[in-house]
Amino acid sequence: MSRFPARRFIDGLPSRAARAWLGLALRTTRWTVTGAPAAVPILRQESARHGAIVAFWHHSLLQLAALWHWVRDRHSHLHLHVVVSRNRDGRLLADAIAPWGIVGIAGSSARKGKEKGGSRAFRQALTVLKDGCMLAITPDGPRGPARVVQPGVVALSRLAHRPVVPVGAACHALRLPSWDRLAIPLPFGRGEIVLAPPLDPPASTEDLAAALNAAQAEAERRHATSGWSAPERLWALLGTLLAPALIVMLRIRLARGRELEDRLRERLGLTRVRRPRGALLWVHAASVGECRSALPLIDALLELRPGLSVLMTTATVTGAGIAAAHFAASPPERAARLRHQFIPYDVPRWSRRFLNRWRPDAALFVESEIWPGLIAACDRRGIPVAIVNGRLSDRSARRWARLKRLATRLYGRLSFVAARGAEDAARFRTLGVRECTEYGDLKQAAPPPPVPQDAMAELRAAIGARPVLLAASTHPGEEEMIAEAARLLRETRPDLLCIIAPRHPVRAGEIAAGLGHPPRRSQGRLPGRSDSLYLADTLGELGLLYRLATVAWLGNAHRPPGGGHNPYEPVRLGVPLATGPHIDNFRPAFARLAGHVAVTHDAGALADWAGPLLGDAARRREIADGALNAIGAQEEVPAPLLTRIALMLPA
Structure with a gap:
């Protein structure tokens, strides 16, 4: 860290004041933790091997306490050690974060032939990892160059036989004009922490740097889009204003046989059905065609993940009938892991009720069903959303292109799109989808329906x-x-x-x-x-x-x-x-x-x-x-698609 003005800032804040500031900033920030589900059991010590290295760039050092607060929320017995410089700056930081159960290990790499305690810190870190504790480290610290991984962390992972979890973090912060542009978190803002897939161990310093950069870029992207854009505010306002009219429309649809009287409340996000325990995947299929596409996929996922439950929503009574018939024909043990609801209309209050009730771990929208408010609400809660069997006609793509600002933000929130084919994939990419793959048409995997x-x-x-x-x-x-x-x-x-x-x-x-x-x-x-x-x-x-x-x-x-x-x-x-x-x-x-x-x-x-x-x-x-x-013959649900969906879910 440069001596001016970073040194002056730190020197002017004794550890108690720094601790108070960090406590206020971190506790009043609305943090969202997202990313690779495989990293979660490692951080919470639920994996077979205890102990791991948490790596993040030095400029995110002060945001470490937020991640650790999330980890210890359910596992208060866990301990975290962090490698800090043994100079005055490092000691101040170690004192400031100590109340969060974070123990400092002083030492850094030698510079110009001068020993900085690195060898001693390396040995101590190795002991900590083998004892089953977590170790946080900044591969580019304590004096840089910024975002250049030093070889010590890779060597430590290999010697300790422990994985590295790369982490990216972004929040409302004041950036110091130091070598790393250290982020000082500001209170009453939003923060994003993104967990990259664990590296066990990293193949090279370049691979670790690439994973850290990807996690940091995703954290910054999510932070940039975590608030409400003007089009999203307008959409939310429109939904709120139209809520009374939507209730009237529900009654009209009921009179015409397009709704079920005993389930109208579901359209408002209300239900008496309980959320099943464990991981829950939400799959939305609008009507009959989408249900036919989704059901083989749901069956394959339930077979792949025995502990998984699925909430299936539809927008039509016909779709609900298809789902009900399939659930009834499923083996009892599989049917017990299935739920059906009607999707609520895209009104902010109704969407909040729905998400508060069901708390899905991930969401899949089938074919062309796009609900801007619900997708944005999921993204803000850290619920990954994807489109499967994605279908986007040329006419629809042109319509979205006229709303480019809304489309880019909306489609940019999606974790991925599995398009039916090359034409659909190309249209999705023009609208800002970050990851778009082609797995073919899921309708090819749907068997003809059974007949009484x-x-x-x-x-x-x-x-x-x-x-x-x-x-x-x-x-x-x-x-x-x-x-x-x-x-x-x-x-x-x-x-x-x-x-x-x-x-x-x-x-x-x-x-x-x-x-x-x-x-x-x-x-x-x-x-x-x-x-x-x-x-x-x-x-x-x-x-x-x-x-x-x-x-x-x-x-x-x-x-x-x-x-x-x-x-x-x-x-x-x-x-x-x-x-x-x-x-x-x-x-x-x-x-x-x-x-x-x-x-x-x-x-x-x-x-x-x-x-x-x-x-x-x-x-x-x-x-x-x-x-x-x-x-051709009836196809199986593509295995790469199942694997990609599984990565969205907790391990």
Whole structure:
């Protein structure tokens, strides 16, 4: 440390005054500790081997007490030793931090041939580590050069056979004009401590320096974004002002069958369900498609981590039904580790309730669900957030680009994004995502949903040998087109049955009125011999319907903007498939199926495609086999993705 003005500052503060200042600053600062979960059991002495080296740059020396307070919060018996210079500065620092249970070891490297007590300190540090204590050290101290690792810490780790945990720290602080720009913490601010993955031991001084720099850069980034930006304040204010209207909207949605009366409180962050003990991963999947993507991933994670529990949230009743059916079919020991809630609306007060109640250790958002307030709230609490099976259409990317300041801050908060493919990954990167990988489409790992055999037998008996055109997951404006195509097909196949399964069954009333009130499955009716249309307005039965279909048309693709739906499920069930032209949300999947899925622009084109297939079983088999070969066998959830998610969780 330079003699002026750092020396003058320290000389003017006796240890008692320094201690009082540090106590005020560190205790009034809102600290968040994040980073590698593997470092936590080492710091808390929960690993198999006790004792470790905590390394941080010298300018963060005074923030060490905050990290140690966090460590000792649950483990008051632990002791920490810190290597400090044996000069007056070092003695003052050792006296100042002593009340936090930190014991100083005086000594530093020799300079210009003059012994500074380094050999004695090295031997003492080695003894401390072998006794199972923690040792804090500044690899660039006590006199620099700044951020240059001296060889002693690497040698100490190898001789003691103890890991090094690199740490980065940043807080509201006064920087002294010393060689290391020593940070003097200021009270009533925010602070970030980032733990890097342990090095056991470091391969070289360069590797340790790189890990320290990465942890410090992340701490500084998190500190820079820990407050509220103007767009985030505006978003929070908008959510607060709209809260009364959202409550009214909930009642309207309830009347329309889009909410469950006994679970409305969950939308406000309220629940009577208890948080399970241990590590908890929060997985949000908006609706049916996202749930289908998430469930194989959840099963694989529960298999990988026996002590892990999962909270799954959805935004729709249809998604909740898919989750409930999967939980019910899971083995009892796995079902006991699963919880479902409806995600609260993005109102600050409701988000706080939700996070206070559940305290997730990490959060995964599936595909394209982005909740700016919730993601920012998680980031401020040190809860790592990632997007899996990330999907970002060109249209959505352009919209976010118009809100560049908000987008850069929001997407920059994400720990990583696992994109479906190269196009999605490139769009995420332009919005500021720091780590973006491509693991393929998780829908490839989703098996076809199970089917109740009694329901299958009942419907099959009602339909008999009639050919079936299934319109799956239809959206407004598509049912009329399908009905017209069915009318054209019945000119040559009068026994045709057209089954319409709307994406949102709450629309069934208006659909039925527009189509002459065909029998509805939700009313317990079956298609009769004289019925040409059948309305399958129930949840979670597409697997059943695909198994009964002769050919199928997949919705949300007839009118712009559309977006399409997942084609893998019908393809795996061997159904010849057609869709409309507006399939941007699933373009990679349909590109993979190019030449095996028909694209129809109107009712006439659909009738022209389906007509020849209805009576040609060999041609249908050929199309189905070609599509199945194009997507390949059902895939496993990628192991690297499971490993990356596991790194977000406590060990």
